[in-house]
Amino acid sequence: MQGSVVFNNTVLRDGHQSLAATRMRTEQMLPALDDLDAVGFGALETWGGATIDAGLRFLDEFPFDRLDRLKEGTPKTPHMMLLRGQNIVQYAHFPDDVVEAFVARSAAHGMDVFRIFDALNDVRNLRAAVRAVKKVGKHAQGTICYTTSPVHTVENFVKLGEELERIGCDSICVKDMAGLIPPHRVRQIVEGLKQKVKLPIWLHTHETAGLGAAAYFAGIEAGADAVDCSIVPFANGTSQPDTVRMLSVLDSHPRKPDYDLERLVRLRGHFEKIYAELGEYTQHRNEVVDSDALTFQVPGGMLSNFRNQLREQKMEDRFEEVFAEIPVVREALGWIPLVTPTSQIVGVQAMLNVKFGRWKNFTPQAMDIALGYYGTPPAEVDPEVQKLAAEKSGKDPIDVRPADLQEPRMERLREELKAAGLPDDDEHCVIHAMFPQELKKYYQRKNAPAASAPVRAPRPVPSPVATIPVAASGSRKAMRMVIDGKPVEAVVEELA
Numbered sequence: 001m002q003g004s005v006v007f008n009n010t011v012l013r014d015g016h017q018s019l020a021a022t023r024m025r026t027e028q029m030l031p032a033l034d035d036l037d038a039v040g041f042g043a044l045e046t047w048g049g050a051t052i053d054a055g056l057r058f059l060d061e062f063p064f065d066r067l068d069r070l071k072e073g074t075p076k077t078p079h080m081m082l083l084r085g086q087n088i089v090q091y092a093h094f095p096d097d098v099v100e101a102f103v104a105r106s107a108a109h110g111m112d113v114f115r116i117f118d119a120l121n122d123v124r125n126l127r128a129a130v131r132a133v134k135k136v137g138k139h140a141q142g143t144i145c146y147t148t149s150p151v152h153t154v155e156n157f158v159k160l161g162e163e164l165e166r167i168g169c170d171s172i173c174v175k176d177m178a179g180l181i182p183p184h185r186v187r188q189i190v191e192g193l194k195q196k197v198k199l200p201i202w203l204h205t206h207e208t209a210g211l212g213a214a215a216y217f218a219g220i221e222a223g224a225d226a227v228d229c230s231i232v233p234f235a236n237g238t239s240q241p242d243t244v245r246m247l248s249v250l251d252s253h254p255r256k257p258d259y260d261l262e263r264l265v266r267l268r269g270h271f272e273k274i275y276a277e278l279g280e281y282t283q284h285r286n287e288v289v290d291s292d293a294l295t296f297q298v299p300g301g302m303l304s305n306f307r308n309q310l311r312e313q314k315m316e317d318r319f320e321e322v323f324a325e326i327p328v329v330r331e332a333l334g335w336i337p338l339v340t341p342t343s344q345i346v347g348v349q350a351m352l353n354v355k356f357g358r359w360k361n362f363t364p365q366a367m368d369i370a371l372g373y374y375g376t377p378p379a380e381v382d383p384e385v386q387k388l389a390a391e392k393s394g395k396d397p398i399d400v401r402p403a404d405l406q407e408p409r410m411e412r413l414r415e416e417l418k419a420a421g422l423p424d425d426d427e428h429c430v431i432h433a434m435f436p437q438e439l440k441k442y443y444q445r446k447n448a449p450a451a452s453a454p455v456r457a458p459r460p461v462p463s464p465v466a467t468i469p470v471a472a473s474g475s476r477k478a479m480r481m482v483i484d485g486k487p488v489e490a491v492v493e494e495l496a
Contacts, residue, residue: 004257005250006042006226007243008080008202011271012070013045015234018206021281022054024234026066028274033073035263035270041077042226043113046070047106048081052089052431056438060445064109064427071110078112078139084340085118085125086403090434091341091365093374095406096128098413102430103132109427115173117143119342120334122375123163124401130168141202142169146176146189147337148297149330151379154185158192164199171200171225176215177339178299179206179238183218190222200225205240208299210289212241213249220255231267233275237287244268296323302343309351318354325350328358332385333369334377345369359385362392372398409433 011032016024036044047067055061071079086093088102103114114133118125126142133140142164144157161172174181174189186203193201203219203226205212216227228240235242241249244264250256275282292303306323310316326338329350336342345365352361367389368374370381376399386397398405413432417424422432422443432439 002223002225002255005220005224005255007246007257007259008043008045008226008228009036009039009041009230009243010045010228010240011231011234011267012036013047013049013051013082014228015230015239016278017050017054018239019234019237019282019286020275020278022050023058023278023281024274025059026061026069028277029070030073032267032270033070035267037074037076039259039263039267040257041259043078043080044070044074045080045082045228046074047079047111048083048089048115050089053435053438056431056435056442060442062442063431064105067106067109067111079110080113080115081106081111083114083116083129085116085129087119087125087341088430088434093125093402093406094433095409096403097408097410098430098433099128099403100132100135101410101426103129103138104136105426105430107133107136107138111138113139113141115141115143115175116169117145117173117175117339118375119145119339120336120369120375120377121145121160122377123160123167125375125403126164127167128403134168139170140168141171141173142167143173143175144189145337145339146174146181147178147335147339148180149335149378151335152337154188154192156378157189158196161193161197161199165197169199171202172197173202173204174219175339176203176205177337178293178297178302179208179212180293180297181205181215182211183214186215186219186224187222190219190224194223202226202228204228206238206299207236207241208238208290209293210291212236213246216241216246217249220250220253231264231271233268233287234271237289296326298323298326298338298347299343302338302347306347306351309347313351313355315351315355321354322351325353325358329353329366331379332382333366334381335379336369336377341365342369342374359388362389364393367393367395370397371395373402375402 012029016022052063055063055066083089086099088094088099114129116126116129121144130140130142144160164172172193190201201224203216203224205215207213220227227246229235229243229246230240232242243259244261247256247259290303293299296303307319310319310322315322326346329346330336333346336346338346345363349363349366352363353359369377370386370389371393390397410429413429414424417428417432420440422428428439
């Protein structure tokens, strides 16, 4: 039997992203840092995912400033972030030089563990990030995005783990973003990986469907080295299992870790206050087990989002049709996993298929997936769908790594910042690459004269899903689907 399993803690990132729309401010985190650092967690997830976007867009925080302050307050515990491979923390692919600069500056500001994933599980989209992390001497964790389909077998997940080891990853995370992995499947995957690779295996799941704690227990029994937990009330539901709860699940187990319960209770008290302060961003339906997630095999957040979306589109009575269409779209696009950004793309396309007829309105993002511009899907794209995508987009299918088609961009980004009168260091270059408008607005607010600056009213809470018309021309209409606060732009075309 291995030694004690390691608990990582996600309360400063995925915990509040999952349950409070990523709205926790740095100032609200600071009082908890001494206790978080003293508990002995394997890592604290403090950055990545939606936190960088939300910090600029909603909180008036420059992202690297948060990282500096959190690292200063937790010097003993490694920091961990979620990195979307060639997407960094956005939806589009970026050139290698931008990926390399982002990793280098993140490491310089204190990031230790980079959890790197690709929405299609295309290892080619991970190589540049892994190489950049290794170059700066930090921990590169390769990620297996778990999902269900005819091609997502235990054998194929294990083969993916072997690929991650070959490209130089220091550990492997089995990432179950939808909270759908059953305990026996966890055991099979962990045991299979332990037989084939020599790297530590970490587990990440959500309690959306009520399987999280049981899945962790099965994985720990099978030899998993670490699991991700959070702290109530930013735990359970659509977040990770609670730390104290997982300690109880492992009571009397030889692999139970020894963490300071007094500190954990104190942390819960602090975060209960913060949860109350963020009440306008929390929803009861995200706090409870949602069995529909098991029925439809999609992330729980996607379920609640599209209930709202269908209501706004006056399609409430077509809920079953839309969710029956999701596997149709997934299969046509090569059985892609449902994780940012593919979950948003597939969901919007399924809704449009039901509303207008299958593939009558084909979003640019879905067409790009069909044509290989996001990478190689796990299975073959439907040839007819790919042909239609090529005709509508005017693009040819590609089989190269998408980033190979991009020119280096850092110097151009620097010149753009200089021309705008903004700082042009590498930190600002990489943020400008991903969020140019939000960075510009951040500095407009920051530099506004104090005497004349208007008092900023609290930002209205967006509905989990809203459809906002952006522009229209003839029969074509550009729309932005705001899903969990994340804008997904699509162009739909009314066809006769």
